Amino acid sequence: MPHKTVVIALGGNAITREFEEGNIYQQFANTRRSLVGVVALVEQGQRIVLSHGNGPQVGNALIRVEETRHLVPPLPLGVIVADLQGGMGYMLQQSLLNMLHRHGIQKEVVTLITQVVVHPDDPSIKNPTKFVGPFYPPEKVEELQHLHGWVLKEDRGRGWRRVVPSPAPLEIVEKNVIKELVANDRIVIAAGGGGIPVYLDREERLEGINAVIDKDLSAAILARDIEAEELVILTGVEKVAIDFAKPTQRWLDHLTVAEAQQYLAEGQFPAGSMGPKIRGALNFLESGGQRVVITSIEMLAEAMQGKTGTVIEKL
Secondary structure, X not given: OOOOEEEEEEOHHHOOOOOOOOOHHHHHHHHHHHOHHHHHHHHOOOEEEEEEOOHHHHHHHXXXXXXXXXXXXXXXXXXXXXXXXHHHHHHHHHHHHHHHHHOOOOOOEEEOOOEEEOOOOOHHHOOOOEEEEEEEOHHHHHHHHHHHOOOEEEOOOOOEEEXXXXXXXXXXXXXXXXXXXXXXXXXXXXXXXXXXXXXXXXXXXXXXXXXXXXXXXXXXXXXXXXOOOEEEEEEOOOOEEEOOOOOOOEXXXXXXXXXXXXXXXXXXXXXXXXXXXXXXXXXXXXXXXXXXXXXXXXXXXXXXXXOOOEEEEOO
């Protein structure tokens, strides 16, 4: 396999799982489990840039902020994202360094606090869509809205969750630094949680914005900006499917850009699940990327060898 730069987008649910308490010991154990396939790619000589989501973690952090606002000043959402980039990056960085050491691989791993430019008038600012935090039963929704002023929406029959603004990513601020680190054979953890959302004011200064960026869309922009050859999006299923969870469900081994666009237009990939992954894949391929692989965390190594997963390519 020729050596190439691969951006890997790891979901926040891989680190904090729905059925667990989510304490720090569980998070470290899940982090180590999620990096097995990454180590296999490093052993093959691939240049790796690792991104990650933060949906469960940012929701928990918001609860901490709101429950303690009578004791300490609250933090804006952008600063919370930055804090999580550091904390989750630390877990990934330490765990990956230890695993590489056990495999006899001497490589440096660095976590880069990453800002991502968005438009200050993005429609999602007024219409929040990004699910964060835990699930709530329907009977709690009115109380939470009244008590906290939250916006809550139903997450595909799984329960109700808080939603926050999620503007579209436009550019990675630190892209040149990341390219330089990758060129010098460093493994980079970047754009964690989709990156810290910022916008340019009238004087071209960066200013923070109270939002969370979708990590799959952000990973696609990251891959584009550092001129990566491949984008890998890790999720909870081994392959992409059409008619998901229906009797007519069909797993897809391969998709062309045209096929992916058609299925997306038909509503096969909902906004709250596979939709951002497919849109991120299309954005990357249309901006010069070579290949996108969508698969589960457990099957990463096999998917990169062509044994499973869904591959999307331009044909």
